[in-house]
Amino acid sequence: QKEVEQDPGPLSVPEGAIVSLNCTYSNSAFQYFMWYRQYSRKGPELLMYTYSSGNKEDGRFTAQVDKSSKYISLFIRDSQPSDSATYLCAMSRITSYDKVIFGPGTSLSVIP
Amino acid sequence: GAVVSQHPSRVICKSGTSVKIECRSLDFQATTMFWYRQFPKQSLMLMATSNEGSKATYEQGVEKDKFLINHASLTLSTLTVTSAHPEDSSFYICSARLSLGSYEQYFGPGTRLTVT
Numbered sequence: 001q002k003e004v005e006q007d008p009g010p011l012s013v014p015e016g017a018i019v020s021l022n023c024t025y026s027n028s029a030f031q032y033f034m035w036y037r038q039y040s041r042k043g044p045e046l047l048m049y050t051y052s053s054g055n056k057e058d059g060r061f062t063a064q065v066d067k068s069s070k071y072i073s074l075f076i077r078d079s080q081p082s083d084s085a086t087y088l089c090a091m092s093r094i095t096s097y098d099k100v101i102f103g104p105g106t107s108l109s110v111i112p
Numbered sequence: 113g114a115v116v117s118q119h120p121s122r123v124i125c126k127s128g129t130s131v132k133i134e135c136r137s138l139d140f141q142a143t144t145m146f147w148y149r150q151f152p153k154q155s156l157m158l159m160a161t162s163n164e165g166s167k168a169t170y171e172q173g174v175e176k177d178k179f180l181i182n183h184a185s186l187t188l189s190t191l192t193v194t195s196a197h198p199e200d201s202s203f204y205i206c207s208a209r210l211s212l213g214s215y216e217q218y219f220g221p222g223t224r225l226t227v228t
Contacts, residue, residue, distance in 0.1 A: 008153075032215045043118075043205050043219035044156070088155060092215045099146075100217060104155040 003027055006089055006103035015112050019076040023089035023103045026070065030091040030101075033065050035074045038086045038105065047087075048074070079110045115139050116208050118220035125196055125227055133191045133223045135206030141186035142208035146217060147179075150203045162189045196227040 006023045013019055021035075032051055036044035048063045050056045056063045062075040072091075076083055089103040115138040125131050135145055144163050148156040160181050162168040168181035180192040189208075193200055203224055207217040 034216055036219075041203070041222070041224070043116075043207075043222045046114075046216050046218060049216045090217075099158060099161060100215065102156045107153075 003101050004089065004091060004103040006106055008104055008106060010107040010109060012109045012111060013079055015079060015081060015110055017079050017110070019079050019083070019108060019110075021074040021076075021087050021089075021106050021108070023072050023091075024070055025072070025091060025101075027093075027101075028067075028070065029093045030070075031094040032092045033063070033072050034090040034092075034100070035061075035063055036088040036090060036102075037083075038088060040085075044088055081110045081112050084109045114210065114218040116142075116206065116218050116220040118206055118223050120223060121221060122224045123226070125225070127197055127227055128195055130192055130194045131196055131225060133193075133204055133206075133225075135189045135191070135208070135220050137187045137208045137218075140208075140210055142189075143186065143211060144209040145183060145189040146207045146209070147181060147189070147191050148205045148207065150205060150222075152203075156205065159191075193225065196225070198227045201225055201227045 004025045034049040035047045037047050038044040053065050053067045060077045064073040086105040086107045088105045090100045092100045117136045119134045147159045159174045160168045160170045162181050162183040164183045164186050170176045183189040205222040207219040
């Protein structure tokens with residue numbers, strides 16, 4: 001079983017839709033969770049990060065963590081064509097020297 | 113803030129030659145930098161972790177003599193692909209961590225290497 005699993009998609013939604021992107025993980029030691037957005041042929045861009053279970057909101061983006069289920073989500077409200085990209089979840093244990101484990105990414109297309 | 117640059121953005125080289133890729137943190141000091149490789153439509157594969165002033169830690173299966181990493185300062189790390197072969201063609205991305213107490217990584221724009 002991979003440490004982090006993510007549906008690769010592709011996911012295609014109409015403009016304005018609410019998008020739900022999800023990851024599951026197997027290691028209960030993961031305590032720090034991140035979401036990255038990667039446009040084609042570009043480096044990943046950090047969108048959000050959180051330590052705790054629950055929701056964290058930033059503009060149109062909401063990150064949700066459920067540690068009991070080992071499940072994290074990223075919601076995008078009022079999706080725009082510019083949101084079309086690959087979204088990578090990432091997580092790490094609390095020790096600062098631990099490497100970050102990335103999910104394989106979900107490809108999202110928002111259709112005008 | 114937290115800007116990371118990479119140079120070059122794209123390079124084409126002949127088989128057998130060496131290529132150096134630079135990764136710089138522009139507005140912060142990075143105690144740790146990371147080098148990743150990414151194949152088309154696949155996720156990031158960590159190659160090595162680089163700490164300033166010490167030897168890089170390579171992931172299993174990554175040849176340290178082929179992928180030379182130097183982290184000479186808190187703002188610069190370099191990856192040299194030695195004796196490049198066509199199978200080394202890939203997208204190489206570096207990232208930097210702000211400090212020992214932070215977990216989020218900030219990525220460079222990547223370097224597309226093509227070996228002919």
